[in-house]
Amino acid sequence: MVQTTATPAAGREARPEAASVYEGLGLRPIINANAALTRLGGSLMPAPVLDAMRAAADSFVDMHHLQEAVSQRLAALTRNEAALACAGGSAGLVLSALGCMTGRDMRAVARLIDEGPGALPRREIVVHCAHRNPYDPALKLAGGRLVQIGNALQTFEWELETALSERTAAVFFFAGHHFARGALPLERVVAIAHTAGVPVVVDAAAQLPPPENLWRFTEMGADLAIFSGGKALRGPQASGLIVGRKELIEACALHASPHQRLGRPMKVGKEEMVGLLAAVEWFLQQDHAAIAARVERVTAGWIERLGSLPGVTASREFPGEAGQPFPRARVTFHPALGLDGLAVSRALLAGEPAIDVAVADDQSIYLNAEPLQSGEADVVLERLCAVVCASGLRGQPPEVQP
DSSP states (O other), X not given: OOOOOOOOOTTOOOOHHHHHHHHHTTOOOEEEOSOSOGGGTSOOOOHHHHHHHHHHTTSOOOHHHHHHHHHHHHHHHTTOSEEEEESSHHHHHHXXXXXXXXXXXXXXHHHHHHHOGGGSSOOEEEEEGGGOOTTHHHHHHTTOEEEEEXXXXXXXXXXXXXXXXXXXXXXXXXXXXXXXXXXXXXXXXXXXXXXXXXXXXXXXXXXXXXXXXXXXXXXXXXXXXXXXXXXXXXXXXXXXXXXXXXXXXXXXXHHBTTSSXXXXXXXXXXXXXXXXXXXXXXXXXXXXXXXXXXXXXXXXXXXXXXXXXXXXXXXXXXXXTTSOSOOEEEEEEOGGGTOOHHHHHHHHHHSSSEEEOEEEETTEEEEOOTTOOTTHHHHHHHHHHHHHHHHOOSSOOTTSOO
16 A cells, blocks of 8 residues: 655644634534635645734734735735735636726726716626636626627637727636636737737636746736635635736726725735735745645555555546646546445545545546645545445446455
């Protein structure tokens, strides 16, 4: 058997105090073998981020000046003209749409607030059919009118060209391998949009690592790129980052808190701003090759052990849930076991300790080692083996050896 236990990435130490907090509320902590998902609380903040947030909480500060100082530092770290801390990736979508719709024109900002988005000459946002996703409402919340191009299988350049007009505020492009099929490549989107004088915004919320993505999309010509602060960056869950062209970042900031405008409900506290900055600094210092090697090692151990169980097939799949450069173990259960992917995921979540995994299809689940803390890889393996062994084989078909 390949040993699944591996030295955790920095900041992944066990935290028993977290269990006591949740248990005091009648809740059970969860081992996350799925992904850095909002419904699971995002990611876990390392000590430098927590320390920075505690320090920020100890005094008052001018929030306009803090946003300016943090943003300047974030821009330098991410090799961009400018940056803006926001309240998560979805908040970044809203603020980016607002900024593209009004620019830095305060009269347009006032019309938007007083009369609504219909008063603006530019409110259309072009999106690929292949990029439609549950985050579309963030663009509509800003008052954007979505204009769809292409279909789920293909998009032609002339479709983008035709969709662009004097009413277009921006083209929004969703990065990641799961959005690539059926969409034009970013380079062509940028070239076509810029020829028409239209900015391009990249939603790259989950596209870290590699750290180079913090500047890659803007170096490719995108005007803005949006990242989640609470996923791979390991910052506060209610934080996000917009990077890109200075004038567009300034336009986004006009709508954001602490201004009393449309972005005010998406407030970023002093603790989140400082925590996000500490998270970006921490992230850029990590040995991402070593982290990837740890995930590979744990995944290989899972595959070897689980693949030896009767009725179970285990294989490596790459890339990760949203295109991250990490493998996952795909574990498939033969129907003779009387198990399916949903039943196994429910059994793992209902057991002790609770474990969250992704359902791949009717007969399979995904196991992701990247979010795990020290020692949890073995716990996941033991629990899953117990679920399989408790099921027993039904009929023992020839291809399944007991």
